[in-house]
Amino acid sequence: MKKFTALFLVFSLLILSTNLYAKERRGAILIITKKNGQQIGGELITVKKNSLLLFTGVDVTIDIKEIKAVTIEKKSKWLLRAGIGLLIGGIVGAVIGIEIEPGVGIGDFGGGIIGLPIGMAVGALFGGATARKVKTMKFEGKSQRWIEFYLEKLRKKARIRDYK
Numbered sequence: 001m002k003k004f005t006a007l008f009l010v011f012s013l014l015i016l017s018t019n020l021y022a023k024e025r026r027g028a029i030l031i032i033t034k035k036n037g038q039q040i041g042g043e044l045i046t047v048k049k050n051s052l053l054l055f056t057g058v059d060v061t062i063d064i065k066e067i068k069a070v071t072i073e074k075k076s077k078w079l080l081r082a083g084i085g086l087l088i089g090g091i092v093g094a095v096i097g098i099e100i101e102p103g104v105g106i107g108d109f110g111g112g113i114i115g116l117p118i119g120m121a122v123g124a125l126f127g128g129a130t131a132r133k134v135k136t137m138k139f140e141g142k143s144q145r146w147i148e149f150y151l152e153k154l155r156k157k158a159r160i161r162d163y164k
Helices: 002-016 078-100 107-129 144-156
Strands: 029-034 039-047 051-055 059-063 067-073 134-138
Touching (some): 029 051, 134 144
Antiparallel strands (some): 029 067, 039 051, 051 059, 067 134
16 A cells, blocks of 8 residues: 555656646747848847847847837637637527428428538638737837837747846
């Protein structure tokens, strides 16, 4: 019994310890378009007072005054949104089909069987269409207040949020 208890404790420490499997926080992937047309892409490390620090294989500091636009690449949530739309559309389609034509086809769910695939297809299309992959913030021509607003949004997506 003591061996079992000791084995259980060791197993629990290895499996349930969150620190052993913790991932390092990653910054957002940005594509910065400078006013001269040059584009620089990389991971956002931190937002400084007057610059952004990116990792592009080497650390690159970009002055805020040189930035025309910043594009944030996000992981596509198309599959998740399409799946949710598929589920909701299927349920709604089946319910509408049962209400419109009860008893048509197989048992009392005949209309539901017809409405189910139609609802699923429509739901998947609308759900997938709502998934956005990129977001662009235009810095050029914006007031200082807008730039500070954008910088605060970027700070939340940085690897190091509270750089002093």
